[in-house]
Structure formats: C-alpha cells, structure tokens
Amino acid sequence: MSQMLQIHEQLREMILSLDLGPGERLTERWLESRFEGSRTPIRAALVRLEGEELVRRDGRNWIVAPIDLGELEALAEFRIPLETTAVRLACARASEADIAGVEEMLDACQSGAPREEWHRVGTDFHVEIARLSGNPFIVKAITGAMTRLSRARWLEVWTEPSREQAWREHRRILGFIKADDPEAAAREAADHIKDTRDRLLRSLNEDRRGLRARGFAVIGLR
Amino acid sequence: MSQMLQIHEQLREMILSLDLGPGERLTERWLESRFEGSRTPIRAALVRLEGEELVRRDGRNWIVAPIDLGELEALAEFRIPLETTAVRLACARASEADIAGVEEMLDACQSGAPREEWHRVGTDFHVEIARLSGNPFIVKAITGAMTRLSRARWLEVWTEPSREQAWREHRRILGFIKADDPEAAAREAADHIKDTRDRLLRSLNEDRRGLRARGFAVIGLR
C-alpha cells in the first residue's frame, strides 16, 4: 500500500481516538518525523483528511478539526430522515443472511467488552443498517455523519448505563427490520437518534469544564 | 489565492462542463503544461477532486470520473427524504427575505437565457432551498448530490420543454414554501425529483448511442 494511504489511515485513527486533541496544530515537519516520510505523502494525506473534515486549515496552518458540539442538533436532524429511509428500505431489501450478519455483530459486543469495542460497534451498526438499504449514497452520508459524531461519542461509551441503553435500542431497531415492520423500525430509529442526541447533550452539561480541557468546543451549546 | 485552489477550480469546471470527457485519462504531466504549474499543486488538486469523486484512480492513473447513469435511481431515492425534510424546515425557518432571494434567482432565468444559465439555476435552486432549512449537513449533502447529477443534467437542459417543465415545478415548490404549507411543499418536491429522474431516463433511452459517444456509461441501465 502506498505510503500516503498508510499515513492517512494512521493519522485518521489518531484523530478519531482523540490521541490528537481537537484544535491541535499539526505542522508538516512534525508529521514528517512522526511518520518517517517526506512532506509529499503527508501533504496528500492532509488534503484527503481535509476532505473528510477531520483536519482543517487555520490560516496557513493545519489543525485537527475542533469538535463543535453545537452541531449535535443539526446532525440528528440530518440523520433522522436518512436513517428512517434506510430502515424502511432495509425491510424491503435485506436478506435474512444480511440481517443475521448485523445481529452477530451486536451479539459479539457483551458487557465485558472494552470501551473501544462498544464505540466501534455503536458506529458500525448504523453504517451496516444503511448498507442494508442497498443505496450507496445513503451509506456514504451515514458513514460521514457517524465519523462526524465519532469523537463526541466517546462521551457516551464512558458510562455503562448509556452504553447498554444504546445497545437495547439497536436491538429493537434490528428486531423490527427482522419482523419486516418498516414503520415501527423507522419510528424506533428516529427515537434512537433523538435519545442519543439527548444523552450526549446531558453528558455535556454535566461536565463542561472537563470537556473543554479535552478540546471540545462547548460554545454555542444551549 | 493559492495555485492549488485555482487549478482545482479550473479543473473542476472543465470536468463539470464536459470539457473533459468522463473516463478520460489525466496525466499529471499533461496537467502540468496545461496549467503551467508544477506537479505539487496539481497533485493536491487531484487528491481534492478525488474526494469530490470528480476524478478517480484507475490503477495508478488518474481518470475523469465516468458518469454512471445507473446511479440515477439511487440518487433520487437519496434526495427525496433529504429534500422533503429541507422544504419542511424551510417553511418553519426561512424569512420572507430569504424566500424572495430564491424567487429572484428563478425570475432571472427567462426563456431566452443560454443553456448554461438554466443548468446553473436548476442546480442552485435545490442548494438554496436546502440552505433555507438552516441545516448545514443537509446543504452539504444536497450540494454533493447536485454535483453528482450535474453532468447528466446537461441532457435535461438540451431540450426546451424539459427545461420549462422543471422551472414550473421549482416555482410550485417555492410557492408552497412561501404559503407556509410544508406538506404540500414536501409532496411537490418529491414529485419533482421523481419527474426529473424520469425525464433524464427518458432522454437517455432516446439516444443511447450518442450518449455513449459523449462518455456516458449507459451500462446497467434498464
């Protein structure tokens, strides 16, 4: 694999895992030594990450994209029509084997699993459901939205009850798809998105100070 | 403005105007002489265009993204939930001045206007409506979808009745938003998207041969 893709992937991982703080400055020269490559592939990786909005220009400089928690509302508003459409289509189009695949994924994540696992499965569930819709544009949009949410979602998996609540909701959505009940599945999906949004907003209000220290922008949050 | 952004913009324009044929190969060296810049900014522009899916890798080579007309169905399926949501939100949130702005845009495009104008306004209308929703994610998704549709839409503006039909539908959608009738606006928007899809598919079937010569991939189209 090309060096550029490797750097892109590693850097992406570092950003999404909060290993690199939101808003942190990235100099091409630092990345150069960090990844032992020259600026050419590093610049390509940065341009690419800029497209995914994980990195952004700040004047002439590169910074890790800050997390704008004010976006949480708009993001939920965006996801609801898309994911309700996705589950409806999934009812019509998904094979039993497809559904079983998603079910396995959920089952594989039990109480004892590490936070990282919950985080990953919680994201992948939505992407996989989108995939069941058979519409590549929906898949791409949901993937992008989940990426955008990804860093904020570390808040959710930090507390156990929150994790388990989300897991139960995922199960219910999948249950309705399995039972081929599109309207119930859509309702459940919309509720789940709202619940997640509310859970996140609540976590935020509980500890604004701590969050700010972690690089979360709490401004503009009601 | 940086050279890279200039090159990006020019190349983008050449692709969207079909000045560069879909599927056409782009060599970095040719672009180098074409834009009188070195490979560094050209490569950055290519990576960026790759993110917009206007350019793609074919092995190690760069090619102008082919047009996959089989996507038309999926694209409409994607747009409907988003745009119906957008017009509903627009009813709730758009100011009269905002609406008047869009109205002016439509008025500015009269019968005598050149094809390019119809094409641009036909795209911008949807983006502006999305903007009235106040949701940046919806705006971005619609912008992306319209970009994706952009090259195929040259087919639509090639014939006069088709243009005028679309224009009437735009007026009706805007009328319902102005009258603050969200459900009617949503219904109208969904119908318009379906109509557009059907118009395009009909144009396609009328002249497959000619299209193929223009670089449109007609495969996988029923």
Added chain:
DNA sequence: TATCCCAAATTGGTATCCCATACAATCCAG
C-alpha cells in the same frame, strides 16, 4: 521594567529530482 524592533528560525507553497514500475514497441528465435 516595559516596549519596540530587527534578525533568525520555522513554516507552508512550489519546483525539481530520482526511482521503481507499468506499458509498449521491438527484436530475435522458432
């Protein structure tokens, strides 16, 4: 001590340079 100013270092933008490789034309063997 506070402030201002200039030199030096650092940064991103651009231009080349070198290299491995994919592809093609060519040439020789059968």
Added chain:
DNA sequence: CTGGATTGTATGGGATACCAATTTGGGATA
C-alpha cells in the same frame, strides 16, 4: 510469420531544494 523475451519510455510516488511569509526571541532603548 508468430510469439515471447527484452529493452526503452513515460508515468506516478516519493524526496529534496528553494522561496516567501510569518512567527519568535532577544536585546537595545526609553
């Protein structure tokens, strides 16, 4: 004449050199 090895050439990937601009740090001065 045909087919396969070979060599030549153009291409993209990566490294490096150079530049302009911006930042920074320290020292002279009020």
